[in-house]
Amino acid sequence: MEFRRLGRSGLTISEIAYGNWLTHGSQVEEDAAHACVRAALDEGITTFDTADVYAGTKAESVLGRALAGQRREGLEIFTKVYWPTGPGRNDRGLSRKHIMESCTASLKRLQTDYVDLYQAHRYDSSVPLEETMTAFADLVRQGKVLYIGVSEWNAEEIAAGAGLARELGIQLISNQPQYSMLWRVIEDEVVPTSEKHGLSQIVWSPLAQGILTGKYLPGQQPPTDSRGGHAEAGGSMQQFLRNEELLTRVQDLKPIAADLGLSMAQLAVAWVLQNPNVAAAIIGASRPEQVQDNVKAAGVRLDADVLARIDEVLGGAVERDPGKVSRGA
Numbered sequence: 001m002e003f004r005r006l007g008r009s010g011l012t013i014s015e016i017a018y019g020n021w022l023t024h025g026s027q028v029e030e031d032a033a034h035a036c037v038r039a040a041l042d043e044g045i046t047t048f049d050t051a052d053v054y055a056g057t058k059a060e061s062v063l064g065r066a067l068a069g070q071r072r073e074g075l076e077i078f079t080k081v082y083w084p085t086g087p088g089r090n091d092r093g094l095s096r097k098h099i100m101e102s103c104t105a106s107l108k109r110l111q112t113d114y115v116d117l118y119q120a121h122r123y124d125s126s127v128p129l130e131e132t133m134t135a136f137a138d139l140v141r142q143g144k145v146l147y148i149g150v151s152e153w154n155a156e157e158i159a160a161g162a163g164l165a166r167e168l169g170i171q172l173i174s175n176q177p178q179y180s181m182l183w184r185v186i187e188d189e190v191v192p193t194s195e196k197h198g199l200s201q202i203v204w205s206p207l208a209q210g211i212l213t214g215k216y217l218p219g220q221q222p223p224t225d226s227r228g229g230h231a232e233a234g235g236s237m238q239q240f241l242r243n244e245e246l247l248t249r250v251q252d253l254k255p256i257a258a259d260l261g262l263s264m265a266q267l268a269v270a271w272v273l274q275n276p277n278v279a280a281a282i283i284g285a286s287r288p289e290q291v292q293d294n295v296k297a298a299g300v301r302l303d304a305d306v307l308a309r310i311d312e313v314l315g316g317a318v319e320r321d322p323g324k325v326s327r328g329a
Helices: 030-042 054-067 096-110 129-142 155-168 190-197 235-241 244-251 254-260 264-273 288-297 304-317
Strands: 003-005 012-014 016-019 047-049 076-081 115-120 145-150 172-175 200-203 278-283
Touching: 003 278, 012 016, 012 278, 016 030, 016 288, 030 054, 030 288, 054 076, 054 096, 076 096, 096 115, 096 129, 115 129, 115 172, 129 145, 129 155, 145 155, 155 172, 155 190, 172 190, 190 200, 235 244, 244 304, 254 264, 254 304, 264 278, 264 288, 278 288
Parallel strands: 016 047, 016 278, 047 076, 076 115, 115 145, 145 172, 172 200, 200 278
Antiparallel strands: 003 012
């Protein structure tokens, strides 16, 4: 495993992070989830990312139990706040009330006194940004949160948040966007703004929700045991699955991976880590061997000619529109 600094902070994280968005508390049994976390720890992963909303708050609880007994100082635990976690009108968003209550609940589920990074899971245009950032600053001063991050904020929102954070004397150090060979919408605006204000990217879905593993073949039904084979698969994944030209182009990446001695998944994870503004790629897993395969992307360096070959193969299948910074997953 290799490690990178997060933003301009002193916090060092593993460049492969383990996330439990679609697995813990929902798609896999708890024993399997614990096995995946143990595999992550065995492979040198120290950074674990979750959110209060995942699996209706169950994912945080599963992760807390899976990490119980580990040396807390040797871990970086990240979680998020924004999406609804209850039926009330204040059980959502980035109001002071919801941020404070959600943080308290997350700490209890994660069985920890503090989280290393607390992230605004989306931008909340219904709440004054000053209220949101002041609440985050208070959590930092209370010792419940060490650093602040955001997820899927656009360039303008990041700049405004970073400015307020500086005024309040806290550090806004990260953004968590979707980013992959196929989904590059952050490159033109979000990344330059983040670099200017001292934020790194912690990217989710580097495998484009599994599309870049090459398991989905043009003209064929998705494997029944795959994410794409589940009825609830939606969003950008359905967009990818319906695009036979894109699936064909992904198959054409296989010789590139083979030439490098990499699996398709390793190539995809290594690709996002070539961006110097990316501090970590989040991987998920339902089986320990998936963790063991993906972490082999750590430390891989792709030459400029390899990156050019990838661009040539994918061509017009790549989404680059900065207006499509996600508001969904």
